[in-house]
Amino acid sequence: MMRKRTPAVGLGLAWLFALGAAVVAFAQPRSGIVRPTTEPAVPSAGLGAELYAGNCASCHGIAGAGIRSPRPGAGDILGAGPPLRGVGALAPDFYLRMGFMPLGNIHDQPGPEQERVLFSDTEVRSIVAYVASLGSGPAIPQPRPSTGSLAEGQQSFALRCAGCHQIVGRGGFVTGAEVPPLQNVSATKIAEAVRIGPYLMPRFSTTQISNSELNSIVRYVRSTNHPDNHGGWSIGNLGPIPEGLVAWWIAGPLLIISCRMVGRRRRR
Amino acid sequence: MKAWQWLVALLAALLGRLRRGARDTDAAASDSESAERPRIVPAGSPERKAENVVLMLLAIATVFALGFVVTYAEFAPSALPNELLGICLGMCCLFIGVALTVMSKRLVVTEELEDDYPQANPEQQQEIAEIVHESGSRITRKRLLLGTGAATGGALGLAALTPALSVGPIWDTRPLDQTPWRRGTRLVDVHGRAISAADIEQQTFYTAFPEGADPELIGSSLVVIRLDPAKLRLPAERLGWAPDGIVAYSKICTHAGCAVALYRKPLFAVVEANNALVCPCHYSTFDPFTGGTVIYGPAGRPLPQLPLMVDALGGLRAAGNFSARVGPSWWAVRNKPT
Numbered sequence: 001m002m003r004k005r006t007p008a009v010g011l012g013l014a015w016l017f018a019l020g021a022a023v024v025a026f027a028q029p030r031s032g033i034v035r036p037t038t039e040p041a042v043p044s045a046g047l048g049a050e051l052y053a054g055n056c057a058s059c060h061g062i063a064g065a066g067i068r069s070p071r072p073g074a075g076d077i078l079g080a081g082p083p084l085r086g087v088g089a090l091a092p093d094f095y096l097r098m099g100f101m102p103l104g105n106i107h108d109q110p111g112p113e114q115e116r117v118l119f120s121d122t123e124v125r126s127i128v129a130y131v132a133s134l135g136s137g138p139a140i141p142q143p144r145p146s147t148g149s150l151a152e153g154q155q156s157f158a159l160r161c162a163g164c165h166q167i168v169g170r171g172g173f174v175t176g177a178e179v180p181p182l183q184n185v186s187a188t189k190i191a192e193a194v195r196i197g198p199y200l201m202p203r204f205s206t207t208q209i210s211n212s213e214l215n216s217i218v219r220y221v222r223s224t225n226h227p228d229n230h231g232g233w234s235i236g237n238l239g240p241i242p243e244g245l246v247a248w249w250i251a252g253p254l255l256i257i258s259c260r261m262v263g264r265r266r267r268r
Numbered sequence: 269m270k271a272w273q274w275l276v277a278l279l280a281a282l283l284g285r286l287r288r289g290a291r292d293t294d295a296a297a298s299d300s301e302s303a304e305r306p307r308i309v310p311a312g313s314p315e316r317k318a319e320n321v322v323l324m325l326l327a328i329a330t331v332f333a334l335g336f337v338v339t340y341a342e343f344a345p346s347a348l349p350n351e352l353l354g355i356c357l358g359m360c361c362l363f364i365g366v367a368l369t370v371m372s373k374r375l376v377v378t379e380e381l382e383d384d385y386p387q388a389n390p391e392q393q394q395e396i397a398e399i400v401h402e403s404g405s406r407i408t409r410k411r412l413l414l415g416t417g418a419a420t421g422g423a424l425g426l427a428a429l430t431p432a433l434s435v436g437p438i439w440d441t442r443p444l445d446q447t448p449w450r451r452g453t454r455l456v457d458v459h460g461r462a463i464s465a466a467d468i469e470q471q472t473f474y475t476a477f478p479e480g481a482d483p484e485l486i487g488s489s490l491v492v493i494r495l496d497p498a499k500l501r502l503p504a505e506r507l508g509w510a511p512d513g514i515v516a517y518s519k520i521c522t523h524a525g526c527a528v529a530l531y532r533k534p535l536f537a538v539v540e541a542n543n544a545l546v547c548p549c550h551y552s553t554f555d556p557f558t559g560g561t562v563i564y565g566p567a568g569r570p571l572p573q574l575p576l577m578v579d580a581l582g583g584l585r586a587a588g589n590f591s592a593r594v595g596p597s598w599w600a601v602r603n604k605p606t
Contacts, residue, residue, distance in 0.1 A: 080538050
C-alpha cells in the first residue's frame with residue numbers, strides 16, 4: 001500500500017520546484033545578444049557581418065536570403081523572416097533604431113510593445129552597413145520638415161495615415177495589429193516608416209508621396225507633439241468619445257447635486 | 269347567440285356607467301358639503317407674482333425650444349452650429365426645471381405625511397385624494413398655466429422631433445441606388461488628376477473618385493489597390509473586373525457608412541495577417557482578394573466592387589456600375605443598383 005504523504009512534505013516539494021524554475025528562468029540572458037569577444041570601436045561592415053550571423057541570421061537567413069517557412073533555430077525558437085537583400089540601409093536602420101528587432105517571437109508584432117534598442121550605435125551602424133552591402137537598395141531618407149507645409153501635411157495625413165494613426169497621431173488599432181502613436185518619433189524614423197511600410201502598414205513610394213510631400217507630412221506629425229487645442233482641454237486628443245464621457249462625468253454629479261438641492265427628504 | 273351576448277355586455281356596461289355617474293354626482297354633492305368640512309391642507313394665499321414668474325420662465329423655455337427648430341431649419345446640414353443647438357435645448361430644459369421648482373416651492377401647498385405609506389384603507393386614501401385636490405387651491409389661473417405648460421412641452425417635443433426630418437429618403441429611395449459610375453467613367457484622384465493603371469503599386473492603397481462627378485456622393489469614393497493576380501479569388505462572374513490585379517471597392521462601409529480608411533497589408537506574409545480593408549468605426553474587415561467579403565466585424569454584406577478596365581492610353585476606367593448597392597444596409601439593399 002502507498003504511504004500517505006503529509007501535507008508539509010508536499011508543500012516543501014512544491015516550494016523546491018518553484019525555486020528550481022525561478023533559478024532556470026533567471027539564468028537565461030535577458031537580451032540574448034551575441035557579440036564578438038573583441039569588438040572594434042569604429043563601425044565596419046565586418047563587425048556588422050559578425051553581429052548579423054550571431055543575432056539576425058536565424059530568422060533572416062544566411063547573407064539575408066530570408067527564411068520563408070518557420071523552422072526551429074537556436075533553443076528551438078521558431079525562426080522565419082523576410083529576405084534582406086535589396087532593402088538597403090533604410091529598413092535595418094529603422095527596425096534597429098526603433099528597437100523592433102531582434103524579435104523574441106516571430107508571431108509578435110515588431111512594434112509598440114517592445115521598444116528596446118539592444119545594440120550600441122556603433123553596432124547599429126555596422127549592421128546597417130552590412131545589410132546595405134547585400135544588394136542595392138534605398139538609402140536612409142533625409143526629410144527636412146522645416147521646408148514642408150503644415151496645411152498640405154495635414155491634408156495628406158488625413159487622406160493616407162489618419163485612418164489608422166488617428167488625426168492627431170495618437171495611434172489605435174487595426175484588426176490584427178496595434179497602431180503605434182507617433183509622438184516622440186524622429187523625423188527620419190517617420191520618413192523611413194512611410195517608405196518601408198513596416199508590418200501591416202501600407203508602403204508609400206516616391207510616386208505616391210513625393211519627398212516634398214513627405215516633408216510636409218513629417219512636419220505635421222511633429223506638430224502633433226504639441227497640438228494647439230483650440231477647444232481648450234484636449235483630454236489626451238483621443239477624439240469625441242472620451243470628450244463626451246468626460247462631459248457626462250462632470251454633468252452627472254452636477255445634476256445629482258442640483259436634484260438634492262431642489263428636493264427635500266424628511267427624516268423620521 | 270353571439271349577438272345576444274353582446275347585447276347583455278353592452279347593457280351591463282351602460283348600467284355601470286349610469287351607476288358610476290350617479291356616484292360621481294354623489295361625490296360632487298359631498299364636495300359641496302365639504303366646503304364646511306375642515307381643510308387638511310392650509311389654504312394659503314394665492315401668489316400671483318409667483319404665477320407670473322412661472323409663466324415667464326415657461327415662455328422663455330418655449331422660445332428656446334422654438335430657437336432649436338429655427339436654427340435647424342436655417343443652416344445647411346453640413347454647417348449646423350452644434351453649440352447653438354445644444355444651448356437651445358439645454359436652456360429650454362433648464363428653464364422648464366426652474367419653472368417647476370418655483371411652482372413646487374411657491375405655488376403648491378405642501379403637506380408632509382409622517383405616517384407609513386397607507387395600506388388599502390379607503391379612509392386614508394380619500395384623505396390623500398383630498399390633499400392632492402386642495403394643494404392646487406393657491407393657483408388662480410389654472411387654465412393659463414396648464415396651457416403654457418402644454419405649449420412648452422409641445423415646443424420641446426417639436427424640437428426633439430425636428431432632426432428626424434433629416435432622416436430619409438423615406439418613400440423615394442431611388443437616389444440611394446444611383447451612383448455616378450458608368451462604363452467608361454475615368455478614375456481621378458483627390459486633386460482631380462486622372463489615374464493610370466501604371467500608377468497603382470502593390471502594398472499600398474489609393475482613394476479615387478469619378479471624373480466630373482460630386483465627390484461627396486455616397487456612391488463616389490473608391491479605394492483602389494493592386495493585388496497579386498495569382499492570389500485573386502474573385503467570384504466567377506467577376507473574372508474580368510480586375511485588370512492586372514487592380515481592384516476597386518466602394519470606400520463606404522456596408523455597416524454604418526463610415527469611410528473604409530484602413531488598409532492593412534503584410535510585409536512578411538508568412539507570419540502576418542493577410543491583406544484587408546478595415547473600417548475604423550467598428551472594425552469591419554473585408555477581404556479584397558475574394559470580392560470584398562466580410563471576414564470580421566459587424567458588416568452584414570460585402571463591400572460593393574466596381575469593375576475596372578484599362579483604356580488605350582493606360583488610364584483606369586470603370587467597366588460598369590458597382591456589384592451591389594453602396595453604403596449602409598436598408599430593406600431594399602439587395603436589389604441591383606442603377
